[in-house]
Amino acid sequence: MISLQFLLTAFVVVIAPGTGVVYTLALGLGRGRRAAIAAATGCTFGIVPHLAAATLGLAALLHASALLFNVIKWAGVAYLLWMAWGALRQTGALAVKPAAPSRDGLVRIAIRGALINILNPKLSIFFLALLPPFLSGDPSTATAEMAMLGAVFMAMTWAMFAVYGLFASAFRDWVLASERAMAWLNRAFAGMFAALAVRLAAERA
Template sequence: MITWQFIVTAFVVVIAPGTGVIYTLAMGLGRGRIASLAAAVGCTFGIVPHLLAATLGLAAVLHTSALLFNVVKFAGVAYLLWMAWGALRQTGALAVKPAEQVSDPLWRVAWRGTLINVLNPKLSIFFLALLPPFLSGDPARATLEMALLGAVFMAMTFAVFAVYGVFAGTCRAWILSPERAMAWLNRSFAAVFAALAGRLALERA
């Protein structure tokens, strides 16, 4: 069940840059290492609803219901665009600011990370496709095995995201001094999240 093939597959999926990785990096650069860890925790917990959906078979319903899929998808698109707009205005969650201007509590940083993953309907379908090939084939153990595989995936997600975030937080001191660098970073994060919103909008059930 938990084979080296699963570990390698999950690791490749986790390290691939996506919305969660970009958000964690943004928090590391914009708020520091502690905030990046909060972002990693939030993104990891955002996986839970999708894992439950896949385990209970609800992902299949999401996959076959175009209306339900699109409702969740465009809610995610709107949220990503809102975050991109905030970064562009240098007032939102992704805005890169000097330390003395940072006021967001850590729970809010984590909550945003949770929402980013919760509002990505592709995660449910992803788990439905990724986990079954690594099951033992025993129907009586399928739910337990999927939960265990999902827990390993979540642990790996947090570990990799934490490394990304701490690295970004360490680099923060080197790039936050010039005002021009902060403006460039904010525009970059805005562009990346707008692009991710566009990609999500084009996803099909």
């Protein structure tokens, strides 16, 4: 079940920079600590549909259906490009701004973070490949074990993303002191999300 090998494997996976990490870093730098925590929370909850799909065996259907896979994939590509465009124009959630987001703004940040992961079809297939090797082998407890492993993975994801976001927020005052730095950061985040969109577009079922 929750073995040291699983924890180490999960740690290596969650620490690797990806779309959620970039999003959380951007919100930490651009909008502060509360926004970073909201981003980390949203990205983590975006894992839930994929974990459920893997647990119920739907990931195999996603892998087998090229049409379904591509519909979700291209929706994700379009969403990432939209995020990149917003950062480039210095509008939207990713824009580096002096003002902290409101409560409603934090909810929107979390929803956008969730959508980033929900619209990545590879996550379902990833869970279907990652979790089964760590199961006990008892078919009667497989679903419960998958859910438990997934919950531990989500907790580790949230903690690591929060650390990334809070670390980024520590540099927020320095960034806000320079309009040039804000402009370059917005361009950098736009480039990162455009690159992530291209990478997702290249993914195959």
